[in-house]
Amino acid sequence: MSPPTDEQLTLAATVRAVVAKHAGPTAVRAAASSERGYDEKLWALLCNQIGVAALAVPEEYGGIGAGLVEANLVLTELGRALVPSPMLGSAVLAAHVLLESKDADACARLLPGIAEGTTIAAFCWADASGWSTPGPLVESDGTLSGTAHYVLDGKSADVLIVAARASQGVTLFEVDPGQDGVVRRTSPGMDPTRPLTVVEFSEVDARPIAAADADRTLARVRDIACAALAAEQVGAAQGCLELTVDYTKSRVQFGRPIGSFQALKHRMADMYALVETARSAADAASASLDPADCAVAKVYCSEAFSHVAAEAIQLHGGIAITWEHDAQLYFKRAHGSSQLFGQPDEYVERFAAGQLAEQALT
Template sequence: MSQVAAVGAFDEEQLELRKTVRALLAKHSDPGAVRRATETEQGYDTALWEMLCQQVGVAALAIPEEFGGIGASAVETHLVLEELGRTLAPTPMLGSVVLGAQAILASGDTEACERLLPGIAEGTAVAALCWTGADGSWDTESVDVVATATGDGHSLTGASHFVLDGSYADVLVVAAAIDGAVALFEVDPAQESVSRRRLPTMDPTRTLSVVEFDGASARLLTTDGTAALERVRQIACVALSAEQIGAAAQSLDLTVEYSKSRVQFGRPIGSFQALKHRMADLYFLVETARSASYGAVRSLVDGAPTAATDAAVAKVYCSEALQSVAADSIQLHGGIAITWEHDAQLYFKRAHGSAQLFGQPRGYLKSLESAAGLPA
């Protein structure tokens, strides 16, 4: 789907939302601002996040009106994430709004939704989903944290790894094993029995942390954590693909612009036929990834029977597309692209870091092959 064709897939309000977010990011999230934000204690620009939430309402989009949100579809959130991916702007959008809020919604606990979601929708509170163990498997049926029933609730022991926004979240939603099953719990991170530390990451624009529990008090949200996590993972893969196509498109744009200004043998390198063909291939890759991503979010919103498959396809294809585009961008820029001062290396790091989120692409490929009845 070309960008022109994609316009027809959205209504005027959705296109205006995209335009508004892009304009705000162009003004407040230039490359220098992104780098400064990564060096803050939280790892993101709190002032920018406040503007996005208060002026545009990005955190409230996919939260139902009865819980303080706008009640829009996942499409609106998708467009916002695509623009955030273009600039690599670090925000709690993916960690808090997509993972945290959607996990609370998926739990079906009305009281928790009424109490927690309004703050997330306003952007005044940040939620984090504590899910995977040290192996980074994002398994929905096996987790490292263990829950034990107590007289007045539950206590948690163990550690969650690769927690998006976990080092500064105001509320933790924790996947923990109990009685041979996976359940979801709400945990107050202010407890002394909860310790958090931010991890050094290859991608400086993505904040990850380890959260450890040593008998932490927890409130049960749902005993069917596996079903809730399956739903969240599907939503997360689709949302991540939006970030990835935004980043891939911008990485390609930067490369094309460089090829017009870089002169070799007395002419711009972009005029050489071999490089024209190479960039045309990259353009095709970006646009087909865009089609996969847009198709997945439409399936998700429509509740299509193929929604889970489409989400997996978007996860695999968009991950590989961004990695390919970012790698070729490094090569086409030459040695300059591996220096800290140039943006190309940031897109390269985002590409490889995001591909590992919510499970490696090869894991989804095996699932797709199995579902299609293909030999392993």
């Protein structure tokens, strides 16, 4: 794993500057409670001036062709301030479903708009129990019926990419969400800055997306999702740590800032160590996309962020659990994101099974 290049550092710094200027706490709350669930003007600014949605899209489909590492750098900076955006759901997750399917026609038709940020795509692949099996069903006449849960950007999506169970196995479809028979409703979750959607399909027309091996595509997309989420979690943990350090510098007790007390210094040093080791795990996953690295990042970054957020609540005291304070938003993001794409213990079991399989072959 090589250190970040000058171009990557500049990208991260530029996104950080834009977020600092346009996505303060008040703006984040307003965006999260808006109809679309994110700030459309900020998203347009990030796409038009920096090209964040185009980073992981190849040039032949209207993208920049940088890669997932660069896209994840953006997610880290957005996570630092808890900025709601279609970056994870549309520009990373849905875009990579199309790329991994290797359906050139679908990629040429959909990816340019996703790369521009003018088309928001949502991937529907979970049922009520989670992400282990596709949610909606496909009927024999080529229409979809069923329900997809926990859909990122589902409420604002211009196009839905659906993983469905069919007679021949898992199949990918493109669905126009504006047609009759598609009902979208917001699913209340712990994290108000990450709106999730339930999408109901009732005999809706669906356009097949050709994938030579849909199961392999889903497995690969799951790894990509875990790596991207880990990068975002690292940024959020970093932001949570910075919020806590700033508070302990200004909160005075017994005539001195509480941050000067040795016991609190030790706790914040532990928080810093967790953030940096989580960063290493996330960087390794982004660079390799090895299933084992992605499973480790999913588990470790989820647990590290949850611990950092819990410590932030403790070190802030009672003020941290008030609605007006941002610490509770980081706490909710930590616990909500740890469940996204599957609970950490599922990945522990998957990692262990993979290691046993490797040992059996050696």
